Amino acid sequence: MAASRSSALRTVVWKELIDIGRDRRALALMILIPLVGLPLMALIASGLSSAQVVTVYFAVLDNKSYPIVNWLSSQLRQDALQQGLNLNITISSAPPSGVYDVEVIVPYGFYDNLSKLDGIAVMIVRSMVGNYASQEVTSLISSIVSQLSNQIVVERVEELAKLANVSIVPSQLLNPIQLSSGYYLPSGAVATQQQVQLSFSVRLLEFSLFFVVNPAIVLVTDSFLGEKERKTLEVLLSSPIPKESLVLGKLTSAA
Numbered sequence: 001m002a003a004s005r006s007s008a009l010r011t012v013v014w015k016e017l018i019d020i021g022r023d024r025r026a027l028a029l030m031i032l033i034p035l036v037g038l039p040l041m042a043l044i045a046s047g048l049s050s051a052q053v054v055t056v057y058f059a060v061l062d063n064k065s066y067p068i069v070n071w072l073s074s075q076l077r078q079d080a081l082q083q084g085l086n087l088n089i090t091i092s093s094a095p096p097s098g099v100y101d102v103e104v105i106v107p108y109g110f111y112d113n114l115s116k117l118d119g120i121a122v123m124i125v126r127s128m129v130g131n132y133a134s135q136e137v138t139s140l141i142s143s144i145v146s147q148l149s150n151q152i153v154v155e156r157v158e159e160l161a162k163l164a165n166v167s168i169v170p171s172q173l174l175n176p177i178q179l180s181s182g183y184y185l186p187s188g189a190v191a192t193q194q195q196v197q198l199s200f201s202v203r204l205l206e207f208s209l210f211f212v213v214n215p216a217i218v219l220v221t222d223s224f225l226g227e228k229e230r231k232t233l234e235v236l237l238s239s240p241i242p243k244e245s246l247v248l249g250k251l252t253s254a255a
Helices: 002-022 024-051 063-082 110-115 132-164 170-174 193-229 233-238 243-254
Strands: 053-060 086-092 102-106 124-127
Touching (some): 063 102
Parallel strands (some): 053 086, 053 102
């Protein structure tokens, strides 16, 4: 019985290899398209992102806020340069007369609210819908504003400490809890750095296997569809060949 199954499996594998060999062009395309197409798409996407010029308009309606906006635009240029983004920044006291990829509006009273101990200053940021580069620039602006906000919070805490005649460390006051993280093995032992890196490498390998297995999946699917179109699938199913040998043979030949 085992010999019969083995013989049937070899027969199916040999038949599938012959069918695959007949369509070498399709086989080559299935292999080359993921191998060449995916890196090429990544290069094109990065090239388009670096070649595109993102227009940024700062509408400064509060004259006292110009130093802050100048610092913000300078930091934005530096961070965008590191990300490979080209910016065309305009700073004006008037609202934008045209359409820009990113608009930053600093309303009146921004500086005064920022100077108060309990003041909240509002900055309006708008970006073009569907523009990936403008979304990246918006993220950079949010990061820079967050850094500025943290710095202002520290200065406010220091000012309050002076008024209360108390000596404190602002960073410790604002961050009373520190999180220390680590990894351990299923056995309960502490994982080493090499073991952690190996775990991440295995996850990456599992993800990359999709692109390796995808051509085989296409071949198996195409094989069954071809059998159905040629009206030979019914013949194979009615033949003495075991069904598991038929499926296993197609999988083996595709792999």
